[in-house]
Amino acid sequence: MSYQIQLLADGQTFTANDEQTVIDAALDACVALPLGCRAGVCGACKGKVVSGEFDLAGYGEAVLSAAEREAGFTLLCRTRARSDLVLDVPKAERDANKPQKMPARISRLERLSEDVMRVDLQLPASETFDFRAGQYIDISIGDGEHRSFSIANPPERKGIIELHIRLVPGGKFTQHVFSDMKARDILRIKGPLGNFYLREDSDRPIVLVGGGTGFAPLKSIIEHAIHIGLKRPIALYWGARNPAGFYMRELTQSWQSGLSGFRYIPVVSDTRPDDGWTGRRGMVHEAVRADYADLSQHEVYACGAPPMIEAARNAFMRERALPEDAFFSDAFSFASAPPVKD
Ligand code: FES
Structure with a gap:
């Protein structure tokens, strides 16, 4: 019906x-x-x-x-x-969401860490694909199914979509990415999607909170902020299970050394005495809560698994006075039922 x-x-x-x-x-x-x-x-x-x-x-x-x-x-x-x-x-x-469907050709495959692959898609020269920093796309995987991935490059890099894809054990699509996918393969995509994007008309300091490959849309936001000369302070909190999860180290280091008003706080969640990590430990949203007594004048962008998003929303709004309209989130799950980022 x-x-x-x-x-x-x-x-x-x-x-x-x-x-x-x-x-x-x-x-x-x-x-x-x-x-x-x-x-x-x-x-x-x-x-x-x-x-x-x-x-x-x-x-x-x-x-x-x-x-x-x-x-x-x-x-x-x-x-x-x-x-x-x-x-x-x-x-x-x-x-913010005028989705288009189009084919895209894989132009680059690069292992960023043991379980994260960078996949660059080349878009057709005849198509215009405008998006906002932080949005995502769907990739069709057949039988009416799709997988969703955040765009990691800024909108200014035209004609390309950069994705950071984490290997999900048993994940139908990500297993394919890590085993069979080749440059020049064609995918069918739909996008841009999502209301998770940088609000450029605000002057609030920005707190970015990412878990795992939730770093991808935050990278897009930071690179876009650099491109437009945004003067608002930016703090990036990136959570990973272990230190190896912080891929693209040279990039985050370059932001630290060259970007005024930028702070980078990597946070490791799984404590292992032999991992040599001397930085912050615990849950990434807890690190934000520990560092900010008051978020009432800030804007928070959080991307990660739904439990992290829920915990961050509750902690920041109820305990740190973050206004509801200053919390933006992109929650992804790795379940077998859509929507998924597998
Ligand atoms: S898109 Fe419906 S609750 Fe997130």
Whole structure:
């Protein structure tokens, strides 16, 4: 059974079937909607159902309160239509996401660490692919499935998409990346996606928090900030299980030595007496909480696994006075059900 979904602001319509979430149906139709994690944990896709019936399942209470549900709000990434719907979603948020589908050729494969591969994609010369620093793309892997990966290069590097792909044991796509993928292979991509991007109209100091390959979109943000001459202080907190997880060391060192107002704090979570690590230890969001008594004047961008994002959101907002509209997150999971960054 199919239903018509209409956007109140401009009357744009698309079709969704019983099985699809509203977000997936919109992406299939290349209709822009606000979105982030597609896992019900970031709240980026919040919108209001003006009319119609729908099911909503599998989301975090912290991002959609009972009062908001009562008022007709929903998370579009966890919503399935049960009748035709009319939606009210913020136009400004939609403008960040004008997804396109296109082929992309692999131009570079480089092992960044034992379990992280850099994959550069060359885009067709005939296509214009504009994105904002921090956004991500979907790669189609067949049978209607996709995998999502953050773009690691800044928007100014035109025609290329740089990805940092972590090997997931048993992961259908990432096993392929590490074993069979070759330069010149063709992938089908969709993007740009996500409302996780640098807000350039703010003057707040920036705190970036990344776990593992959550470094990738933060790298894009930093390189873009350098390109536009952003003067706001930037602190990068990067969490990894062990010291080997901090790949691209020369780059982070160059930021430390050459970028005024920049601080870099790598944080190791798995303590091993023989790893030689003399830096910070523990959970990466805990390091931020320890360093900042008050985040009320800051802006935080966090990218990593959903538990880290949830913990950071709670700690920063409840205990460090970070305003809700100053917390931006890109939560990815490595599960077998979409959305995944496998
Ligand atoms: S909660 Fe829907 S995109 Fe994150």
